[in-house]
Structure formats: structure tokens, C-alpha cells
Amino acid sequence: MNDSVIKCHAVDKAYANKAVLREVSLEVAAGSFVGLVGMNGSGKTTLLKTLLDLTICDSGSIQLFGRSHRDAAAREQMAYLPDRFVPPAYLRCKDFLKYMLELHGREYNKEKVVRLFAELELEPEILTASVQSLSKGMTQKLGLIACLLSEKQLLVLDEPMSGLDPRARVLVKQRLAHLKAQGVTVFFSSHALADVEEIADDMAVLHHGKLLYTGRTGEFMQQYKAETLEQAYMNCLSQTSTITAL
Ligand code: ADP
Numbered sequence: 001m002n003d004s005v006i007k008c009h010a011v012d013k014a015y016a017n018k019a020v021l022r023e024v025s026l027e028v029a030a031g032s033f034v035g036l037v038g039m040n041g042s043g044k045t046t047l048l049k050t051l052l053d054l055t056i057c058d059s060g061s062i063q064l065f066g067r068s069h070r071d072a073a074a075r076e077q078m079a080y081l082p083d084r085f086v087p088p089a090y091l092r093c094k095d096f097l098k099y100m101l102e103l104h105g106r107e108y109n110k111e112k113v114v115r116l117f118a119e120l121e122l123e124p125e126i127l128t129a130s131v132q133s134l135s136k137g138m139t140q141k142l143g144l145i146a147c148l149l150s151e152k153q154l155l156v157l158d159e160p161m162s163g164l165d166p167r168a169r170v171l172v173k174q175r176l177a178h179l180k181a182q183g184v185t186v187f188f189s190s191h192a193l194a195d196v197e198e199i200a201d202d203m204a205v206l207h208h209g210k211l212l213y214t215g216r217t218g219e220f221m222q223q224y225k226a227e228t229l230e231q232a233y234m235n236c237l238s239q240t241s242t243i244t245a246l
Contacts, residue, residue, distance in 0.1 A: 011060035035196030038206035
């Protein structure tokens with residue numbers, strides 16, 4: 001059994017009086033690829049931000065690599081791509097990457113940067129361009145590249161495929177598959193169930209702040225008697241609303 005790199009126990013979070021996370025308990029094993037799915041507003045971003053201590057939970061506990069998530073050292077082996085990633089407008093792409101790498105305690109290695117740019121089909125010329133000149137998809141790729149260059153053991157990616165065109169989605173998924181082969185742990189949110197079905201081994205389904213399922217994606221489909229993750233998800237939600245209505 002792999003050790004857990006993320007362990008949440010009974011995490012609650014409310015904004016004003018609105019409960020956003022309710023008793024969320026989940027574990028992410030070292031080397032696993034876990035997709036966090038749920039409707040808009042179900043609490044995915046809040047959960048990921050809570051892991052990083054960017055949002056403080058009201059109760060419950062979170063451990064990263066066996067240490068409290070409040071301890072900055074617990075986050076040393078972690079890189080994060082926020083939802084709606086926007087790099088500081090005044091930086092050039094290269095400066096942004098250098099800055100991120102410095103924060104991650106890594107050297108800027110031109111060869112690695114150029115290789116990743118080629119893999120994700122970004123022209124190396126844009127390294128000297130302002131981040132402001134990038135399209136949404138290019139900006140997203142830059143954010144992903146910063147995470148990949150960190151070479152951390154755990155990547156927490158909030159909607160990593162957001163804003164990418166179909167070709168870029170494929171390239172990013174191929175890159176994520178490399179990480180899987182290298183034993184990197186990835187915990188990512190997505191509302192594209194096809195992406196989760198394709199790249200995740202495990203999944204967590206969050207609905208109105210409550211976890212409805214955690215476990216293997218294949219078992220989720222079996223449990224909800226469906227051929228696709230999409231159908232299983234719909235069956236899961238309709239069972240939940242039936243139970244809630246009873
Ligand atoms: P998701 O990522 O699944 O779309 P979020 O975690 O972004 O969901 O949001 C969950 C709920 O919390 C939503 O109703 C959202 O409006 C609310 N929320 C998120 N952040 C804040 C905030 N900073 N202040 C108040 N409400 C918030």
C-alpha cells in the first residue's frame with residue numbers, strides 16, 4: 001500500500017453562513033492520479049485552495065506528506081496551478097518561469113524549458129515576450145510548464161485543461177501521462193469527465209461540498225452501472241437527489 005501524500009479528515013469550510021465543504025475526508029496515495037470532479041460551485045477550487053492553506057478550513061485536519069498542511073515545509077514537495085491562472089502582467093515569460101523556479105528552489109535550465117515548450121507546442125521566441133501578449137491557451141500552457149519545471153512530487157492542478165484547444169488538451173494529457181510513468185502524484189480538478197476517464201486512475205466526486213465517491217474510476221462506473229464516467233456521474237447524482245428527497 002502506497003503512503004498517502006494528501007490526507008484530509010472531516011474538513012469543513014463555510015463562506016459567511018454558506019457551507020462549501022462538508023466533512024470532506026479523502027486520501028491521495030503517492031504516485032496516484034486523482035481527478036476531482038463536480039459541478040460548478042461544488043467546492044473543488046475551495047478544497048484545492050484549502051490544501052495549500054490559501055483558504056483556512058473551519059474544522060477538520062489536512063496532512064501533506066505526513067505533516068500538517070499549515071506547516072510551510074509540508075508544501076515543499078508540491079506545485080500548484082490555480083484556477084483561472086493569470087501570471088503577473090509586468091513580467092516576460094522567461095522572467096515568470098525564473099521567478100517560479102526560484103520560489104520552488106530550482107535552477108532555470110534553458111534546455112528543459114525549450115524541451116517543454118516544444119512538447120506543448122509553444123514557440124521559444126515567446127520567452128522574451130510579455131505574459132500579457134499571450135492568448136488564454138498559451139498562458140495556461142505557461143502555467144503548466146512552470147509546474148512541470150518545478151519537478152515536485154505532488155502537482156495540484158485546478159482545471160489544467162481549461163482554455164486549451166483540442167490539440168493542446170491532447171499534448172497536455174500526453175505530458176501528464178509521462179508524469180504518471182515517473183511516479184509523480186497528480187491531484188487535479190476537472191468538469192470534463194472524459195479527461196478524468198482518460199488520465200485518472202482514481203476520482204473524487206464532490207457535490208454541494210460533500211464527497212459522494214472516492215475510489216477507482218472503473219469501480220465508480222461499476223457501482224453506478226454505466227459504460228462511461230459521464231453516465232455513471234449522472235446516475236450517481238440522480239441517486240443522491242432521490243435519497244435527499246426521501
Ligand atoms: P468549484 O471550484 O467547484 O466551481 P468553488 O470552490 O469555486 O467551486 O466554489 C464553491 C462555492 O463557494 C461557490 O458557491 C462559490 O460562490 C463560493 N465561494 C468560493 N470562494 C468564495 C469566496 N472567497 N467568498 C465567498 N464565497 C466563495
